[in-house]
């Protein structure tokens with residue numbers, strides 16, 4: 001997959017669990033020096049030590065809250081201070097946020113928007129500019145099949161993932177002429193900690209084939225990235241879901257929203 005002496009360093013955000021950990025593990029096995037970024041110092045240090053020992057690579061764990069407004073700029077400055085030139089950026093870190101927008105804690109909404117929109121955009125801006133100057137590199141964005149339509153109940157999550165897919169597609173055209181590749185991986189349901197605290201039965205979902213493992217998603221994402229593809233939806237089930245979601249008409253989504261027994265009934269609009 002990798003030409004010797006060419007790309008050497010990869011940065012993965014959200015690298016200490018789930019799909020991010022799977023990305024880091026795959027890249028470690030390919031011999032990349034890894035910059036691993038996440039919010040939890042202990043878990044990150046453990047992952048960095050484990051990958052370094054198992055694969056004989058250098059790892060740089062950077063503890064950082066990527067939901068802060070200045071995160072991307074601080075991270076870029078830290079990379080420069082350490083003399084690290086990133087060849088592959090995996091914009092993976094994310095959080096799940098269910099619920100009606102009007103009932104969402106504004107701080108949680110802000111965190112999601114920073115984490116899913118501002119930080120990956122500015123990281124791509126900072127590191128993409130350096131890749132452009134070197135005429136090489138890969139930017140990999142982790143979107144979601146929820147980007148295929150606009151769903152009530154996950155408005156913030158879904159539309160931020162739609163932004164990533166759209167931003168990555170435009171950036172891909174800008175950077176292609178400079179030799180820099182941009183790929184989007186849009187996973188369907190994947191058995192990770194993202195569902196911690198929900199009632200989703202991961203083991204059952206994996207057995208039924210409606211969920212993929214994070215390893216399968218990461219492998220598909222990296223394969224598409226190294227092949228310089230624009231977009232990949234890993235797994236047949238996720239492809240079918242993405243297609244189905246894209247084809248679902250607005251009226252049906254609104255009808256389901258109105259009939260959902262766990263949601264409040266809409267009140268009638270007062271007459272003018």
Ligand SMILES: NC(=O)c1ccc[n+]([C@@H]2O[C@H](COP(=O)([O-])OP(=O)(O)OC[C@H]3O[C@@H](n4cnc5c(N)ncnc54)[C@H](OP(=O)(O)O)[C@@H]3O)[C@@H](O)[C@H]2O)c1
Pocket residue numbers: 013014015016017018019020037038039040064065066067068092093094095115142143144145186187188189190191192193194195214
């Ligand atoms: N699982 C799915 O079904 C699914 C489907 C489609 C797309 N995705 C996307 O895949 C990506 C990875 O999610 P996952 O499923 O692997 O879930 P996960 O296991 O919960 O991983 C999320 C990662 O993001 C990191 N993160 C969250 N908030 C952060 C913050 N403020 N600062 C730094 N790091 C932060 C977490 O690190 P800490 O724990 O250290 O905070 C964690 O490593 C996300 O972008 C998600 O939206 C997942």
